[in-house]
Amino acid sequence: xxxxxxxxxxxxxxxxxxxxxxxxxxxxxxxxxxxxxxxxxxxxxxxxxxxxxxxxxxxxxxxxxxxxxxxxxxxxxxxxxxxxxxxxxxxxxxxxxxxxxxxxxxxxxxxxxxxxxxxxxxxxxxxxxxxxxxxxxxxxxxxxxxxxxxxxxxxxxxxxxxxxxxxxxxxxxxxxxxxxxxxxxxxxxxxxxxxxxxxxxxxxxxxxxxxxxxxxxxxxxxxxxxxxxxxxxxxxxxxxxxxxxxxxxxxxxxxxxxxxxxxxxxxxxxxxxxxxxxxxxxxxxxxxxxxxxxxxxxxxxxxxxxxxxxxxxxxxxxxxxxxxxxxxxxxxxxxxxxxxxxxxxxxxxxxxxxxxxxxxxx
Numbered sequence: 001x002x003x004x005x006x007x008x009x010x011x012x013x014x015x016x017x018x019x020x021x022x023x024x025x026x027x028x029x030x031x032x033x034x035x036x037x038x039x040x041x042x043x044x045x046x047x048x049x050x051x052x053x054x055x056x057x058x059x060x061x062x063x064x065x066x067x068x069x070x071x072x073x074x075x076x077x078x079x080x081x082x083x084x085x086x087x088x089x090x091x092x093x094x095x096x097x098x099x100x101x102x103x104x105x106x107x108x109x110x111x112x113x114x115x116x117x118x119x120x121x122x123x124x125x126x127x128x129x130x131x132x133x134x135x136x137x138x139x140x141x142x143x144x145x146x147x148x149x150x151x152x153x154x155x156x157x158x159x160x161x162x163x164x165x166x167x168x169x170x171x172x173x174x175x176x177x178x179x180x181x182x183x184x185x186x187x188x189x190x191x192x193x194x195x196x197x198x199x200x201x202x203x204x205x206x207x208x209x210x211x212x213x214x215x216x217x218x219x220x221x222x223x224x225x226x227x228x229x230x231x232x233x234x235x236x237x238x239x240x241x242x243x244x245x246x247x248x249x250x251x252x253x254x255x256x257x258x259x260x261x262x263x264x265x266x267x268x269x270x271x272x273x274x275x276x277x278x279x280x281x282x283x284x285x286x287x288x289x290x291x292x293x294x295x296x297x298x299x300x301x302x303x304x305x306x307x308x309x310x311x312x313x314x315x316x317x318x319x320x321x322x323x324x325x326x327x328x329x330x331x332x333x334x335x336x337x338x339x340x341x342x343x344x345x346x347x348x349x350x351x352x353x354x355x356x357x358x359x360x361x362x
Contacts, residue, residue, distance in 0.1 A: 008071055010035040010193040011161050016055055016065035025051040027218040028065060033161070036191045038184075042204040043214035044240070050165060052214070053197050057163050058082050069160055085159035089169040091150045093138040099149050100125070100134040106157045124156040127186060144175045148182065155190055164196045168203070180206050201241050205229065213237055234361050238282040243321075245288070245332050247281045261360065264328040265306050269355040279360050285335035287357035290322065290343065291350045305352040306332055310343045324351055 011033040018026040026048045033039050041049035054060040056067055058079035067075045074082050093102050104121045112120070125131040128148040138146055147167060154162055167183075168176045184207055187194055198204055204211050205225045213220045213228060221233045232238035235246055249263030251274040260269050261281045268281055291305075311325040320342060322334040334351050336342065343349050 012068035014066040017063050024217045038187050038194045038209045040196045040204040040208040040211050042211050047214040048217040049197050049214045083160040085154035085162040087150055087154050087164040087167045089166045091146045095138050098135050103152045120156055124152040128152045162192050162194045235280045243285050245283045265326050268304050270358050270360045271356045282359045283353050285333045288334040288351045288353050305350050307350045310345050310347045
């Protein structure tokens with residue numbers, strides 16, 4: 001029995017680069033997107049994610065590299081001739097057209113026959129659950145409904161790749177979370193290939209099959225959400241994705257020969273190989289536990305333990321975050337369940353964790 005041949009990527013970014021004078025907007029970048037994949041370009045402002053999306057769309061000319069869609073070189077193809085759908089933060093709906101007419105507009109531009117057009121518009125509106133509002137105008141819709149019209153207008157003509165540039169950025173938190181579920185459902189039902197840009201790490205974790213984390217105009221790390229969260233490859237990745245406690249120091253050996261990191265806060269054991277003489281130890285807040293100090297004084301911190309005072313308690317509904325001020329000025333965050341016993345402000349406490357719960361990064 002022979003192995004099945006590997007699938008051809010839907011989208012290939014091969015050495016794509018862009019500069020504006022002395023400013024590098026995107027370093028040479030390689031990226032493959034598989035058919036039906038939901039890939040998120042995540043990063044802070046200025047990281048290169050929007051530049052990369054604009055290059056894929058054809059809105060910006062690259063200085064170097066190629067863009068392949070279904071194996072075809074589309075690097076110099078005009079934007080209106082690429083088989084790409086675009087959804088932006090601003091809905092860009094035609095105010096004088098009804099919902100149905102807005103959704104059908106791309107099909108009319110492509111010469112779709114009236115009967116087929118009507119059927120596909122009905123199907124697209126049903127997909128976004130707006131078929132009952134098809135005769136309304138954009139001004140008669142809420143922000144979330146307008147964004148769903150924009151999504152239907154993009155999905156209706158079934159482009160090879162759908163590009164979304166922070167489409168939920170203008171919505172409030174509750175509506176944004178609802179629309180995340182809707183987009184996830186649309187992706188699952190349509191099997192569309194989607195490249196999604198956001199600076200919201202929670203949004204990226206919730207939506208993505210894979211995340212491409214960008215920083216300083218280059219790709220920092222690519223992987224499934226669980227991998228990037230649990231196994232960051234750099235201090236930036238650990239700090240940007242989720243809450244992290246990061247201890248910086250030098251790699252040494254314990255008396256028993258085990259590797260440890262010597263930091264201003266203490267000496268901490270870790271599992272695995274060291275990436276160099278200097279490194280950072282990443283410990284997620286949910287991996288720490290609290291121990292109250294004895295009443296007769298604060299014990300000296302031991303390996304994998306840090307002692308300090310409770311500086312703040314932050315209630316967040318599903319959890320409470322305990323912020324601990326260490327003697328060296330650093331602050332450690334511990335995440336507790338909502339029903340856990342809480343320490344008092346100013347109380348001496350010790351936070352501790354298992355060596356295998358920490359990740360060492362360059």
